[in-house]
Amino acid sequence: MAGAAVSLVAFIFILFFAPNLPTLLVGEILCGVPWGVFQTVTTAYAAEVCPVALRGYLTTYVNLCWVIGQFIATGVLRGCLHRDDEWSYRIPFALQWLWLPFILATVWFGPESPWWLVRRGKKDEARKVLDRLHNTAGEKEAQARLDNTLEMMVYTCEMEKDLAARQSTHSFADCFKSTDLRRTEITCVTWAIQALCGSSFMGYSTYFYQQAGLDVSQSFNMSLGQYAFGVVGTIFSWVLMTRFGRRSLYIAGLFALTLTLFAVGFTSLADSDSAAASWAIGSLLLVFTFTYDCTVGPVCYSIVAEIPSTQMRAKTIVLARNVYNVFMILNGVIVPRMLNPTAWDWKGKTGFFWAAITVVLFIWAYFRLPESKGRTFAELDILFEKKVGARHFKDTEVSIGDVQVRPTE
The missing domain is CATH 1.20.1250.20 (MFS general substrate transporter like domains)
Structure with a gap:
């Protein structure tokens, strides 16, 4: 996210100073790379940093951000509607720079995905992130729940590896x-x-x-x-x-x-x-x-x-x-x-x-x-593994303990 934001700062210069349509096209194509990062990473990240109860709110908030952006963009174009000089298109491009410091600050202070850390065996770092996200402040009961959450994440990752018999490297073919x-x-x-x-x-x-x-x-x-x-x-x-x-x-x-x-x-x-x-x-x-x-x-x-x-x-x-x-x-x-x-x-x-x-x-x-x-991610894994029909997902009871996994070293 940080790399995409920094590259977008540079690519907007191409759009802002484009002297002709081919240059404008090149700028749009280059901007497409960081835009693609924003489109995909945000959705995965939203699902991985919040508990099940809040997952729906944060993931759908991505759509709200799109709508707000479209509203602001339309308002900017409406404001430039009656300009007949080069600033009628340069102003909308330039205003994109205003958002980038906010994005960089958010990425800098935001935690890494705990699921990403668990998948790479970094349990201690994942626990620190969970502690920060849950704001447990050293409470014993809260710390116990945090440990249970971490163990469930580890269990889910190991179960997926075991059920699908995947290799350590995960390709798009998988x-x-x-x-x-x-x-x-x-x-x-x-x-x-x-x-x-x-x-x-x-x-x-x-x-x-x-x-x-x-x-x-x-x-x-x-x-x-x-x-x-x-x-x-x-x-x-x-x-x-x-x-x-x-x-x-x-x-x-x-x-x-x-x-x-x-x-x-x-x-x-x-x-x-x-x-x-x-x-x-x-x-x-x-x-x-x-x-x-x-x-x-x-x-x-x-x-x-x-x-x-x-x-x-x-x-x-x-x-x-x-x-x-x-x-x-x-x-x-x-x-x-x-x-x-x-x-x-x-x-x-x-x-x-x-x-x-x-x-x-x-x-x-x-x-x-x-x-x-x-549904937790582990429950969804079991439902798919049992090939439960789409119309029966809601009512099917799942027992996570029924699936035994072989923990990796």
């Missing part, structure tokens, strides 16, 4: 072997759903609003409102996830998104010059954003952080994020053509396209997505 194959599928598809459920409407919302009939200023204002809804939705997801769990909330979210996308498509069948239809579509996109950011958006981060095994979590998350990125690249090619009046000119009818895909995603989630709420 993500597609034994029980990890199913876990990789769930993690990759869950993250791909973020790109395939019509969320591109949000990324291209300002342009979409313009094509739907709103003027430029109103389009940016609607986008600001959209991301504000996203912040509220993510916070609301904490309440819903505590009550309903990951699986139920994710499936219900996909169902609601499907209905909203169909509504966008049917509304677009009205007169394209109708102001009422334009505002109706804009309002439906606000509903879409709120629904997405209290279901599929934030819950995805909990699922992708919890489903992989502790040994393969980092690599599985990297694979899943790259699957997401591939589909987002595809979206970047086709979505502008869908909305552009000089290309396909689908406008709001794009809703039909994404609604059809979301129906397929809903079916996959119903049959393949398990419930991970309240």
Whole structure:
């Protein structure tokens, strides 16, 4: 994280001083490397530094950070909207420097992942980190609980090694072997759903609003409102996830998104010059954003952080994020053509396209997505090892003592 932040400081200079489009492209490509680190490390780290009871809150907070960033970015672009000089694009690039000192300070004072330390046999260092995270302050009972937590982490890592008979070196190929194959599928598809459920409407919302009939200023204002809804939705997801769990909330979210996308498509069948239809579509996109950011958006981060095994979590998350990125690249090619009046000119009818895909995603989630709420990583390992069906994860009783492992030296 620290290395990515420092490199981003340098790469932003390329964007800020770019004299032409090829230089700008080079700068964007180089910035993609540290951005990739931020996308993957944060999710794995969030799952590994907090107890089970808080894991859902911290992992979904990653989505809240995305939404806040999008809100700020849209506000900055809105503020530069009427500038016609070079600062209209340099100011947004330059403002990224403001965040980097905060990131570096946070990384400097933040503890290393205790799971990462345990996997490398550094139990003493892992215990110090746990002591710091739990803030036990020398209390005997708290120290005993901390020792139990550490032993459970060691037990989980040894059990995973023993069950899968892995070697000491863990490669990406291991993500597609034994029980990890199913876990990789769930993690990759869950993250791909973020790109395939019509969320591109949000990324291209300002342009979409313009094509739907709103003027430029109103389009940016609607986008600001959209991301504000996203912040509220993510916070609301904490309440819903505590009550309903990951699986139920994710499936219900996909169902609601499907209905909203169909509504966008049917509304677009009205007169394209109708102001009422334009505002109706804009309002439906606000509903879409709120629904997405209290279901599929934030819950995805909990699922992708919890489903992989502790040994393969980092690599599985990297694979899943790259699957997401591939589909987002595809979206970047086709979505502008869908909305552009000089290309396909689908406008709001794009809703039909994404609604059809979301129906397929809903079916996959119903049959393949398990419930991970309240499960320790050891319990999830056993459930996957026993090949418990996704719809039965929630009600299946697990006894960790039933699995014997051979501790390594």
